[in-house]
Amino acid sequence: MEPESSLTSPRTAALAGITRNVFVLGVVSLFTDISSEMIVPVRILFLVGVLQTPLVVAGIIEGAAESAASLLKIVSGRLADEASERKPLILFGYVVSNLAKPLLALVSTWPVALGLILIDRTGKGVRGSPRDALLADSSPSAYRGKAFGFHRAMDTLGAAIGPLLTFGILALSQNDLRAVFAWTLVPGALSVIVLWLFLHERQRTAVATPRTRWNWREAQALGARFWLFAFVATLFALGNSSDAFIFLRTEGLEHSLEAVPLAYFGFNVVYALLSTPLGALS
Template sequence: MFRGISGNVLVLGVVSFLTDVSSEMIYPLLPLFLTTVLGAGPAILGVIEGVAESTASFLKLGSGILSDRLPRRKGLVVGGYAVSSLARPLIAVATTPLAVLGVRFADRIGKGIRTSPRDALIADSVDAGVRGKAFGFHRSMDHAGAIVGPLVATACLAWFAFDLRAVFWLAGVPGILAVLLIIFKVRETGRRHLEDGRFLFTIPRGRLRAYLLVLFIFTLGNSSDAFLLLRASQLGVTPARIPLLWTFFHLIKMLATMPFGALSDRIGRRSVILAGWSVYALAYGGFALATTELHIWLLFAFYGLFYGLTEGVEKALLADIALPAERGAAFGWYNCAIGIGALPASVIFGMLWQRLGPHAAFGCGALVACLAGLLLLLIVPARRPAATT
């Protein structure tokens, strides 16, 4: 099952597990905290999530480019994880929505610093023939952490009678453990780093540009998953069951991501991504029409397949297209393209919800996903992964 997965990928998988335990002790409770404790509405939630994710994505571009020009990527990875791990628990002291925005901003700065160098390090550490499996494994471990995190939060709230702020403080512990693991266990790979300005200020060309354009269009309809939790609350999922729903969601993602990543190693990336975007469109249509809590649980299960089909596979396809010496920058542009679309996606979704209702917001997201899938089929050629890096 783990054949071809290198030591670096295994360690970075555990790091993502611990980081997501920390993050997901907070994230499923954030909409509840904002709306009931701080009195914010859906539009504010959209602004907070959109600004946070867009900030991270612009930094992912800069850190990815920089990592190609440094002899080692590890320093950026350590620094990024450290910033996030120290900032994230400070949501516990927030008293206004603006304060939450500030903490999320700092958290996403750390994510922006680490993500592109880390993904490039993963791509450098494995053979191209198992790249889909490697990225799938990494995302599976991330989702495993997202299962444990809400369970810990549920135990703290239900069994130990902690309040939300106490749970947020405890979320700092696994984050610090993740940073220590990177420092002592992650190793650099032998590679040639760039010493000139190529790929620095120019937008990628050819197949990579076309791929990034399609991803950007898809992202315009891909709002924050916080809105799914808000929809769940509307349809009867109680605060005590929200973390359990989030755990169930990540269980589906964890189980699906590695097998679909390995499948893309055999049949090609584009077909798997198209299947995932089709699932997304159908799921969003379902969220628009849902009327009961049972519908929500079934839709979260189905929606989890979207992540399994796309998360690792999109990154593997990017690594297939990019030159080895420019992978950090390629991942930076990938994350930037997604981030540029993240702010308007969440803001527009929140405004549509507030003014026209959830049916219009989810319906719009489904239509954009259909458009992006058609463009992927038309302008991004099918490509089988090579046998070597």
């Protein structure tokens, strides 16, 4: 598939390779991550402090949520390869996630919260692979790294704005965590609207006889470099401390709920500023 034309003249080096779909997907991720990252730094505090979830159970909830998202990427990636259109999968994933998050404002028990968190992460797992595939198809090969870097920058910019909004909501609502969850509806709805109205995908030729089962030959075809990367990434994930426990520790050290989203805001600002230039180097 030939990538769509760029939004700007090729002479404009700063925006070269940022096509319409790349830009739209970036805006969608911006709004979605504002919504998602509004609750990330306070979700564990809500589970433990408000719902009285045992700390071990809270850790299991966080781990189960991320595991569900990761495993579903495999399935959604296969579906994205076999589908003639990827937009429906992407749209479904964003709708599911952005409906589940504000509903957390209404829960009173941790099992219900677990269900909603899993639904949220299910949406993330479903949309991730087809979105990335469409992003790759929509960017010129010479600028693919830059396109993904731009998308990551928009994604992480949203992740920086989200905690800042959380700080403001907590300050104005006297630390009402439920208010934070409720307000995620606004950026979440905006992301779905932008995706629905402005993402345009060229229909691809569907796979005539899609295979639905993995086999060893397919695994070998991925290559040694892929499996080495997967092995290293797995080791890193096993040794990496969950951010949720860092948030708990921050709140405990500072004795301030507002300090948690502010610390997370600083981290994400640095991430956002470095994403596009480092992506361009690839």
